[in-house]
Amino acid sequence: MTASDSPASPSEQPTPAAVLQSTPHPYYNQAVHGPYQLANIGDFVTESGATLRSTQLAYVTHGTLNPGRTNAVLMTTWYSGTSKIMEQIFVGPGRALDPEKYFIVIVNQLASGLGTSPHNTPLPWDGPNFPQLSIADDVRAQHTLLTEHLGITQLALVVGGSMGAQQTYEWAVRYPDMVKRAAPIAGFARNTDHDRFYGESLMQAVKSDPGYAGGRYKDLCEVEDGMRRHVGIWAYMGLCPEFYRRQLWKPLGFASATDFVNGFVAALFLQMDPGDLMCKASKWQRGDVSLQTGGDLGAALGRVKARVFVMPISTDQFFPVEDCRLEQQLIAGSELRVIESNWGHFGLFAVEPEYNEQIDRHLNELLALEV
Amino acid sequence: MTASDSPASPSEQPTPAAVLQSTPHPYYNQAVHGPYQLANIGDFVTESGATLRSTQLAYVTHGTLNPGRTNAVLMTTWYSGTSKIMEQIFVGPGRALDPEKYFIVIVNQLASGLGTSPHNTPLPWDGPNFPQLSIADDVRAQHTLLTEHLGITQLALVVGGSMGAQQTYEWAVRYPDMVKRAAPIAGFARNTDHDRFYGESLMQAVKSDPGYAGGRYKDLCEVEDGMRRHVGIWAYMGLCPEFYRRQLWKPLGFASATDFVNGFVAALFLQMDPGDLMCKASKWQRGDVSLQTGGDLGAALGRVKARVFVMPISTDQFFPVEDCRLEQQLIAGSELRVIESNWGHFGLFAVEPEYNEQIDRHLNELLALEV
Numbered sequence: 001m002t003a004s005d006s007p008a009s010p011s012e013q014p015t016p017a018a019v020l021q022s023t024p025h026p027y028y029n030q031a032v033h034g035p036y037q038l039a040n041i042g043d044f045v046t047e048s049g050a051t052l053r054s055t056q057l058a059y060v061t062h063g064t065l066n067p068g069r070t071n072a073v074l075m076t077t078w079y080s081g082t083s084k085i086m087e088q089i090f091v092g093p094g095r096a097l098d099p100e101k102y103f104i105v106i107v108n109q110l111a112s113g114l115g116t117s118p119h120n121t122p123l124p125w126d127g128p129n130f131p132q133l134s135i136a137d138d139v140r141a142q143h144t145l146l147t148e149h150l151g152i153t154q155l156a157l158v159v160g161g162s163m164g165a166q167q168t169y170e171w172a173v174r175y176p177d178m179v180k181r182a183a184p185i186a187g188f189a190r191n192t193d194h195d196r197f198y199g200e201s202l203m204q205a206v207k208s209d210p211g212y213a214g215g216r217y218k219d220l221c222e223v224e225d226g227m228r229r230h231v232g233i234w235a236y237m238g239l240c241p242e243f244y245r246r247q248l249w250k251p252l253g254f255a256s257a258t259d260f261v262n263g264f265v266a267a268l269f270l271q272m273d274p275g276d277l278m279c280k281a282s283k284w285q286r287g288d289v290s291l292q293t294g295g296d297l298g299a300a301l302g303r304v305k306a307r308v309f310v311m312p313i314s315t316d317q318f319f320p321v322e323d324c325r326l327e328q329q330l331i332a333g334s335e336l337r338v339i340e341s342n343w344g345h346f347g348l349f350a351v352e353p354e355y356n357e358q359i360d361r362h363l364n365e366l367l368a369l370e371v
Numbered sequence: 372m373t374a375s376d377s378p379a380s381p382s383e384q385p386t387p388a389a390v391l392q393s394t395p396h397p398y399y400n401q402a403v404h405g406p407y408q409l410a411n412i413g414d415f416v417t418e419s420g421a422t423l424r425s426t427q428l429a430y431v432t433h434g435t436l437n438p439g440r441t442n443a444v445l446m447t448t449w450y451s452g453t454s455k456i457m458e459q460i461f462v463g464p465g466r467a468l469d470p471e472k473y474f475i476v477i478v479n480q481l482a483s484g485l486g487t488s489p490h491n492t493p494l495p496w497d498g499p500n501f502p503q504l505s506i507a508d509d510v511r512a513q514h515t516l517l518t519e520h521l522g523i524t525q526l527a528l529v530v531g532g533s534m535g536a537q538q539t540y541e542w543a544v545r546y547p548d549m550v551k552r553a554a555p556i557a558g559f560a561r562n563t564d565h566d567r568f569y570g571e572s573l574m575q576a577v578k579s580d581p582g583y584a585g586g587r588y589k590d591l592c593e594v595e596d597g598m599r600r601h602v603g604i605w606a607y608m609g610l611c612p613e614f615y616r617r618q619l620w621k622p623l624g625f626a627s628a629t630d631f632v633n634g635f636v637a638a639l640f641l642q643m644d645p646g647d648l649m650c651k652a653s654k655w656q657r658g659d660v661s662l663q664t665g666g667d668l669g670a671a672l673g674r675v676k677a678r679v680f681v682m683p684i685s686t687d688q689f690f691p692v693e694d695c696r697l698e699q700q701l702i703a704g705s706e707l708r709v710i711e712s713n714w715g716h717f718g719l720f721a722v723e724p725e726y727n728e729q730i731d732r733h734l735n736e737l738l739a740l741e742v
Contacts, residue, residue, distance in 0.1 A: 193615040193628035197606040204600050208579060229575050233604070235568040241691045244564040257564035317688070320612045 025120070027271040028113035033084040036060045036114060041144045044116075050131030052121070057145050058114035059083060059107040062091055063099035065151065072152045073097060074142065075106040076160030076167035078348065079280050080268060083108050089350045090159075096363035102156065107145060109138045109163065111279035118215065118275040127275050128215025135163070135287040139170040143178075154178050157367060158306075161185035161348045162319070163280065166287035169301075169327075173289040176305040180371040183363060185311040185339070186319050186348055189327045190288040190297050195318045198237060199285040205229035206274050215275045223274045230277075231269050235261045240315040240344030248342060252351070301330040308334040309366045311359075313347040337362045396491070398642040399484035404455040407431045407485060412515045415487075421502030423492070428516050429485035430454060430478040433462055434470035436522065443523045444468060445513065446477040447531030447538035449719065450651050451639060454479050460721045461530075467734035473527065478516060480509045480534065482650035489586070489646040498646050499586025506534070506658040510541040514549075525549050528738060529677075532556040532719045533690070534651065537658035540672075540698075544660040547676040551742040554734060556682040556710070557690050557719055560698045561659040561668050566689045569608060570656040576600035577645050586646045594645045601648075602640050606632045611686040611715030619713060623722070672701040679705035680737045682730075684718040708733045 030036065036058045044055035060083045065072060075086050075097070083106040091097045097104050108114040110133055118130035125131060146152040158171045158179050165187020172182040173189070188195065206212055209226025217223050243249075249260035269277075293299040308331050312324035321338055328336045339358050341347030350356055401407065407429045415426035431454045436443060446457050446468070454477040462468045468475050479485040481504055489501035496502060517523040529542045529550050536558020543553040544560070559566065577583055580597025588594050614620075620631030640648075664670040679702050683695035692709055699707045710729050712718030721727055 192612065194607050194610070194612045197603065197628075197632065201600070201603045201607065204603060205576070208596065208600060210581060225579065229572070229579060232568060232572045232575060236565050236572065236608075236689070239565070241563065241565045241689075241694055245694060245697070257568075261568065318607070318612075323612055323616060326616070 025113070025273075028117070028119070028273070033082045033114055036083055036108070038115060039145050039149050041141055041149070044137075044141055044144075046131045046137050047134045048132040050125060052116055052125060052131065055110075055141065056115045057107055057110075057141060058112070059105060059145065060087065061106075061150070062087070062097075062104040063102050065103040069151065069153050070156060071102050072146070072150075072155050073102045073104045073157045073159065074146065074155050074171070075104060076138075076142075076158070076164035076171075077106070077109050077112055078160065078162035078164045079277070079284060080272070081161075081164070081348075082112060082114055086160075086164075089348075089356075090359070095356070096360040096367065097159075103152075105146065105150060105152070107142045109167065109280065109283075110141060111276050111283070113273055113276045117273070118279050119273040130215075130275070130279055133279060133283050134291075135166045135170050135283055136174065136291070138167050138283070139174055142167070142171075143175060154180060157181040157183065157363070159183040159185065159363065160187075162187045162345065163284050163287070165319075166191075166284065169289050170287075172304045172306045172308065173292060173300050176303050179304075179306040181366050181369065182304070182306040182308045183311055183366055184308070185359070186313045186316055186345060188287065188319060188323065189301060190290050191285060192323055194323075196285050198233075198318050199281050202230055202233055203278055203281045203285075205233055206278060212274060215278070217274065220270070220274070224270065227270055227274055228266065231261065231266045234265050234269070237317050238265065238344060238346045240317050240342070242315050242342040243344055243346075246342055297327070298330050301327065302332070304331050304334075307366060307369045307371055309337045309362055310334060311337045311339055311362060313339045313341045313343075313345060315341055315344045315347070317344050319345065396484070396644075399488070399490070399644070404453045404485055407454055407479070409486060410516050410520050412512055412520070415508075415512055415515075417502045417508050418505045419503040421496060423487055423496060423502065426481075426512065427486045428478055428481075428512060429483070430476060430516065431458065432477075432521070433458070433468075433475040434473050436474040440522065440524050441527060442473050443517070443521075443526050444473045444475045444528045444530065445517065445526050445542070446475060447509075447513075447529070447535035447542075448477070448480050448483055449531065449533035449535045450648070450655060451643070452532075452535070452719075453483060453485055457531075457535075460719075460727075461730070466727070467731040467738065468530075474523075476517065476521060476523070478513045480538065480651065480654075481512060482647050482654070484644055484647045488644070489650050490644040501586075501646070501650055504650060504654050506537045506541050506654050507545065507662070509538050509654070510545055513538070513542075514546060525551060528552040528554065528734070530554040530556065530734065531558075533558045533716065534655050534658070536690075537562075537655065540660050541658075543675045543677045543679065544663060544671050547674050550675075550677040552737050552740065553675070553677040553679045554682055554737055555679070556730070557684045557687055557716060559658065559690055559694065560672060561661050562656060563694055565694075567656050569604075569689045570652050573601055573604055574649055574652045574656075576604055577649060583645060586649070588645065591641070591645070595641065598641055598645055599637060602632065602637045605636050605640070608688050609636065609715060609717045611688050611713070613686050613713040614715055614717075617713055668698070669701050672698065673703070675702050675705075678737060678740045678742055680708045680733055681705060682708045682710055682733060684710045684712050684714075684716060686712055686715045686718070688715050690716065 165184035169189035211222035310328035536555035540560035582593035625631040681699035
């Protein structure tokens with residue numbers, strides 16, 4: 001080998017994270033998901049024992065905090081969702097989450113791509129070296145944001161779907177005096193074995209791609225095979241038999257089920273950073289409020305003081321109604337409100353005309369309850 | 372590179388199939404699955420246009436064909452199942468499939484590992500070069516075996532689960548005058564998009580393993596990562612939320628759900644040949660009796676003259692009751708008989724004490740019907 005064809009020495013090679021940070025991300029940016037704000041909550045120590053310096057939370061607010069500070073609503077985000085998606089689906093005049101009435105704060109979870117995430121974190125926690133996070137980490141970080149940056153002392157409602165439901169449960173158990181009402185939609189307080197195996201399978205689909213290289217990929221294209229396998233699993237677990245039986249892709253203008261999977265599911269996920277997704281999937285898998293009570297789920301949910309509506313989706317393949325009901329029954333004064341949908345877990349995307357009406361009806365009832 | 376460290380020239384290297392054929396297979400053999408017989412049905416032309424020379428079908432018989440030849444029962448096999456498994460689950464004195472009353476023929480499907488399969492087929496159709504097969508190929512091959520080798524002219528019953536149900540439907544549509552009764556258990560006449568995506572995901576899990584090498588692996592260990600991902604998907608789709616919720620792995624002596632997946636699901640699949648499984652998965656994906664009628668499922672199922680009991684499993688994640696019901700409603704005089712189980716699709720393994728009683732009750736009723 002001659003000097004002329006030698007690769008750059010290690011010190012000259014940019015780290016993967018540096019490559020990713022060197023240009024604006026084509027998906028995680030203000031143009032696609034903004035406007036959002038960034039709050040620096042300082043040095044954040046994760047449950048896994050890492051110190052993330054100058055941790056940034058990306059968030060948006062709608063409406064105004066009233067003088068009594070009684071109208072704050074926290075909305076959390078799901079695996080594929082950002083504050084922009086939540087805003088589009090849940091927030092608006094005349095909706096249950098009406099900015100005329102509530103001060104609505106939507107906080108993007110850590111590793112969401114907006115705010116501190118594997119893909120945009122510098123050494124020594126860059127990309128593949130990013131620490132393992134937990135749902136509790138998200139909730140602790142959000143608590144800092146709400147109490148120290150936004151002056152919020154109580155929450156009229158915490159609401160979120162899927163991983164957002166995990167955060168909602170965690171909030172109600174961890175800060176019971178602060179959370180007055182909670183609406184976990186399509187998610188668990190403690191993950192099941194069934195769902196854990198599903199999450200593991202999603203992670204293996206990506207991580208097994210040689211291009212993933214333990215998170216050291218330099219371009220999304222290098223992980224496309226793995227990401228397409230990840231999409232392929234969502235195709236049957238994120239949707240459901242009912243969706244395909246009724247050909248509900250047709251009203252969206254797709255020519256076939258395969259066309260839908262490529263044009264909707266792949267189009268959604270292939271824009272995202274694989275390492276960010278893997279960090280989130282790991283959180284999702286291990287979500288468990290009973291870690292606060294030595295594994296006793298009843299004791300954990302017994303701490304909840306909020307009025308809770310547990311809102312599973314009728315056709316959800318991995319957060320099925322029955323598992324949600326068993327958790328709901330452990331929460332005093334709670335109610336089970338099943339959301340009817342033929343879209344499976346992806347009912348969350350609110351494509352069905354009947355979806356938002358159901359969500360708003362239940363949230364309006366919950367918000368009307370005296371606490 | 373010197374001559375001394377050069378690899379063997381191509382002509383000196385054994386083909387993968389030759390390696391696999393050079394020693395008895397540790398799983399696909401008479402000791403594990405026997406005794407079974409092999410019938411040579413001659414040169415078999417697949418629907419994909421390949422001629423498989425001296426095609427071997429592995430089968431077993433129980434009981435005796437009566438003089439009127441009216442008591443023959445055909446049992447087909449599923450993805451992971453061989454004739455031995457079917458025998459253990461379905462056949463016995465006092466059972467619906469009683470060898471004292473019926474001449475029961477269990478035929479292992481092509482690519483099952485027993486009989487002609489990718490792993491044991493010589494050049495030019497060895498291993499990765501094995502032709503694409505279809506459910507119709509299986510049924511045509513079985514028809515040759517039954518009519519030309521075993522002297523069977525009519526079938527009192529065709530019964531099978533999962534891929535065996537696909538073959539059962541294909542039999543009833545393709546040879547309506549020969550099939551008097553049919554019991555497809557936990558399977559479709561025409562595969563759904565939902566199930567097709569599931570099958571695709573299973574295949575991708577294995578084929579994406581660099582060790583699979585397009586089917587040119589020389590040892591099962593080389594594909595273990597992919598096979599474990601394949602197992603990981605079965606863990607949540609083959610079983611179901613109910614199974615894990617009720618911790619039904621406990622009565623089997625496992626310490627945890629993960630222990631069960633490794634000790635039961637992985638233990639089952641990791642013995643099998645990946646290429647054989649991929650060939651079967653491809654058949655499963657494309658199973659569709661309406662290919663006989665230009666895509667018209669009603670027309671295909673309208674050809675059926677058999678009395679049919681459609682027997683879905685209540686918790687099946689990929690052959691759900693509702694999809695089975697829609698097919699059943701297209702078959703004149705048929706009935707829907709739902710098998711109650713908390714094991715999902717793996718209810719087929721008949722681990723639950725209530726399972727065989729249900730199967731036998733329905734099959735006894737079906738066999739008692741005049742035709």
